[in-house]
Amino acid sequence: MKFLLSDDQIQLQDAVARFAADTCAAGARRSAFEGETGFDAAFWDGLMALGAGAVSLPLEHGGLGLELLDLALIVEAIGYEAGPGPFLGHVLAGHALSRWGSPTQQAEWIPKLASGATIATVALVEAGSETSHYRWITDLDPASLNGQKAQSPNAELAELLIVGLRDGGLALVAKGAEVGVETCDDIDRTRRLSNVTFKNAAAELLPGGRVDDLLDAARVLVAADAFGGARRCLDMSTAYAKEREQFGRAIGSFQAVKHQLANLAVSVEPARGLYWYAAHAYDRGLEDRAKMASLAKAHLADVFMQAARVMIEVHGGLGYTWEHDAHIWFRRAMFDFAWLGTPQVHRARSAQLSGW
Template identity: 35%
Template sequence: MEFGLSEQQTALQDNVNRFLQEKAPLERVRRYSEEQQERADDIWDGLVELGLPALLIPERHGGIELGALDAAAVCECLGRHVTPSPFLSTAVLAPTAILLAGSEEQQNQYLPEIAAGNTTFGAALSEATGARRDAGVVATNSKLNGKALFVIDIYSDNYLVADTNNRLYVIPSDAHGLTINTLPQIDRTRPIGEIIFNNTPADALVADDQGSALRSVIDIGRIMIAADTLGASQEMLDQSVQYAMERRQFNRVIASFQAVKHMCAEMAAEIEPSRALLWYAAHTIDEDSKESHLNACHAKAHLSEVGSFVGKTATIVHGGMGFTDLLGLHYWFKRIGYNRQILGGPESVREEAARAQGLC
């Protein structure tokens, strides 16, 4: 029995963390955010060199054929370092969709290119988890019309798109009739945008049961987002403890006050069990288990709550400094805030969890 990350998975995390620590520290992330750079190509190139886009892709398509738990382990690192990168859409959402719903030909067309790091993907899936305002993409004869809001990883070479009938499409970003607008948002490490389609030709993924493929894509995406929150939360706790050990008031380090210690203990007490929930949820995806949908919902919703609690508490432990841009703690706070809303907020995801058990 082994409940947890394997030695290989821990080694994978060590590699990713080491690279991000050296090449993508907070100063690099800051520059990306403040200069509103479209992509952080230096960071993405490094992640490609580590083989990350190939993670979920089968060997026959040039990938390394690992699983959801491996990808979640990577996302935890990305959250810990508030890394700007199109990993979620390129390495997880698009390959999962193309594998589940694409023809052999489509798989041959896209997957080796993704695995080699030659192309990136964004994902227009928000409407499938709850359409806002007038958003919605309608397909007629493989031409797309309408609007997709809150497209993840908007600065990408291609997009994975879901229409209002839960069918999936791939389109290149230079396709005819596309208007792409970025949407300024609170988490500046993750560029999102809107895409307006005007008779845009799209490559429809062909599988019959696309509703189930779309659901699987959303499930694995939710687990990745939850893992990102886990990494960001752990980092916020670590920084809180470190700050409290250095900051002195009343002739003592504030880490010696129970009021501060208990806030840190409460963060740890929330984070630790959610780590086990996340691992298990990712594992059930890899096992193709019946409970994977329920577990993905719970991992997403629960880590959203844990993340909000940690984001607030850690900021308060830092006192006035936590509120400043100087320290940069807000990058993690905002990262967690983004993760909470994207691909379904906790209330609607919990409702899905209830539905998955036949409770409504």
């Protein structure tokens, strides 16, 4: 029994955490948030220089050959800092290529994804259905793709898209004129979402690709992001409660505030193992992997939302301003809550997968 991270995993996560803290303190988070595309070149280039883009890619194509758990640890560290940009979609696309790509597809794309020279993303779900591909319209016939996808992260920046198909498979599309990207005026300005339309777009099948599995991987990563974000909300609230004085004393000395933060700690900290296990179950192909992906996503999205609400309340009027960064995490919590299905959708799926 060793339900702990390895030394390598701890070092990897710490390295990303330090980099993200420094770069965001230097303005990356804000500049991306206020910018048009949610992209900050310093943050992206630095992450890629650390090798974060190569983590779960195969060794023979320049990757590090690690697993979803390792990716999730990086995503947690980025979530803690509300790090901006296309990392989430990029690593999911890379994961799909690594797992199902043909040797030719891998040789062509993976080295470019590993270095970050090419940005990739996923376009998986369609409006109105986040858990069942049977209700989608997007179809590959036989080499041309038609349909419309929703909630595709940073599709504006991506040159390569991995697309979910109505038969449950996955297609690979190099972005060209037949791919229309309409970026939404969306809630989380650090991770922009687009609707993507395919009209007779040239596409290839990822042999054996399974959109359900890729969605589960995405859910695990969102759960990891939510844990990082929730932890940050707790830390920021605690720090502020120690420093802010009213009635001649730190507000954190009042029991009402203490109890609010203690309750938050009880929600946040124990949930760490939920996403660890969900990632582990995915990596090992355990029987409960799909259920745990949904349950971890549902649980942590709720926890992050609760944490973000408490954080803003504890910060008082300051927390309600545009200038303060608190609402950046609040918005990321809203992203994690709704992206690829709300907690209610995923609890329903988990209940079904439990055999209830």
